Amino acid sequence: MPELPEVENARSVIARAALDREVVDVDDHDTWVCRPHPPGEIRAALVGRRLTVAHRRGKSMWCETSGDGPVLGIHLGMSGKIVVADPDGTEVDGGDYWERGRAPGDFRYSRFALTFADGGRLMLVDPRRLGRIRLDPPIELLGPDATEITPAQFRAMLGRGTAPVKARLLDQHAIAGIGNLLADDILWRARMHPGKPVDDLSADEVAALLRATRYAIRTSVAGGGVHTLEIVRMRGPDARCPRDGTPMSHGTYGGRSTWFCPLDQRL
DNA sequence: TATAGTGTTATCGG
DNA sequence: ACCGATAACACTAT
Structure with a gap:
């Protein structure tokens, strides 16, 4: 799915719907998608912070975080998608390409998620798990x-x-x-x-x-x-x-x- | 059941 | 060490 246009769309979803919201929980249990970080490492680095800016270069995205926090790198891989959902699971933004026919709130292929203070969530929905989340990604190599x-x-x-x-x-x-x-x-x-x-x-x-x-x-x-x-x-x-x-x-x-x-x- | 696939990267050979 | 080719990665849709 994602080439530059899709990634730019995902970046704008983040910028529109996920910035300046306090992170209260992080699902980083998928050690393949979150490699090389062990479970809990990304969570510990982000809880209590906010995403402040969403950037993109090529197919790579990264977000700055508040309080001198780390940079959150996001790559969609072949099948990844950014979805922002309301507390009740209603999709706010991001489209539904891989989730047709599911019930509201059933994000079966969510591989990484931030939960915000109001219960809303930002998810990386990625059936094939070729997407990637990492702290301080090496963007300068692009x-x-x-x-x-x-x-x-x-x-x-x-x-x-x-x-x-x-x-x-x-x-x-x-x-x-x-x-x-x-x-x-x-x-x-x-x-x-x-x-x-x-x-x-x-x-x-x-x-x-x-x-x-x-x-x-x-x-x-x-x-x-x-x-x-x-x-x-x-x-x-x-x-x-x-x-x-x-x-x-x-x-x-x-x-x-x-x-x-x-x-x-x-x- | 078999195959292709919109991305990246480790590894191999020249 | 550099360059290019290939396999592997994980999983779904057809």
């Missing part, structure tokens, strides 16, 4: 956020080597926020083959790639998620290129499932 990257940074990010361009777009240390679906849409818009070695990119191709990146991110953030991207809706066995009707090719690039138009995305 590349520039994909919404803010400059042409010079973009050029430097592409770097050299024989890596396929799609693999580089997915490298969060190079540029932060592009996931598998955004990458396919960007490459389709730039008419570039996902397996093209970054060594072979001309200056014009780099410029076209940056334009496509900005366009895809802008439209998918505005649309509310990567699902609104034209090429993403085309995925599947009968997918055809929206430009020319050619059956889409399917393969693996950068270790991920990849759909592309064999006619106009050339090496």
Whole structure:
């Protein structure tokens, strides 16, 4: 589910509904999601504090806490979602993608939760448990956020080597926020083959790639998620290129499932 | 029952 | 040590 647009939405949910509320309890019992912290460590660090600001870079979020407290790092992984609920369990914000059909208050896949003084809760709902909660996360390891990257940074990010361009777009240390679906849409818009070695990119191709990146991110953030991207809706066995009707090719690039138009995305 | 999957990272080989 | 490829992680939906 989550790429940059979904994570930005989750950040705004936190900013809108979870800031400046006193934390009275923390559920950090899931030692996989909360690794490397032992149970109770995050709880001890947060009880009595408030979240004061919610930040995002790429797909990573972090919240500052009151009283010189630690930074709370939040990553949604593949299936994570932020849900804020009222004391009675009614969902206030965050959507219900993974929880269709459940009764109010039945957050079966809640893997981490803050309880506020009024009984309301902020939860990481994550069926696959690939999301992550940690204190003082190493955000500095991430590349520039994909919404803010400059042409010079973009050029430097592409770097050299024989890596396929799609693999580089997915490298969060190079540029932060592009996931598998955004990458396919960007490459389709730039008419570039996902397996093209970054060594072979001309200056014009780099410029076209940056334009496509900005366009895809802008439209998918505005649309509310990567699902609104034209090429993403085309995925599947009968997918055809929206430009020319050619059956889409399917393969693996950068270790991920990849759909592309064999006619106009050339090496 | 078998398989794919929107993310990250440890590990392996060159 | 650097770079790139792959497996593994945990679990659900189809």
